[in-house]
Amino acid sequence: MERVERRRDLAETPVHPSLTRPILMGGIEKDLAMLEILLGGAILALAGPTLVTFAILAVIVVAINPWLLAPLSERDPQAFAIYLRHIQYLPSYPAASTHHTPLSHR
Numbered sequence: 001m002e003r004v005e006r007r008r009d010l011a012e013t014p015v016h017p018s019l020t021r022p023i024l025m026g027g028i029e030k031d032l033a034m035l036e037i038l039l040g041g042a043i044l045a046l047a048g049p050t051l052v053t054f055a056i057l058a059v060i061v062v063a064i065n066p067w068l069l070a071p072l073s074e075r076d077p078q079a080f081a082i083y084l085r086h087i088q089y090l091p092s093y094p095a096a097s098t099h100h101t102p103l104s105h106r
Contacts, residue, residue: 022077027070029080036060036069 025033040057047053072079 022073024073024077026065028065028073029069029077032069032073032080036065 023030028036040060043056044053047056076082
């Protein structure tokens with residue numbers, strides 16, 4: 001098997017790292033951060049602005065973000081998007097085709 005050599009006459013175009021890095025908010029994915037803000041607002045709206053409500057929100061922001069979501073986003077910045085796509089799939093697919101499938105001619 002021949003070894004393919006790289007062409008030296010092709011121009012190289014530098015790509016700035018900010019164009020390839022994922023967009024994170026506070027070290028977590030943008031969608032997860034928006035979901036957390038939405039849930040915090042819902043808890044605050046439903047329970048009212050009490051000391052207990054603010055304590056629950058503080059535990060969510062202080063405990064969940066740095067110790068669970070930030071390492072997950074550091075390891076795979078698109079994990080939440082992959083999970084959302086994963087839950088749309090069926091648990092199993094039928095092995096047989098439907099009656100609408102065209103027959104292949106040999």
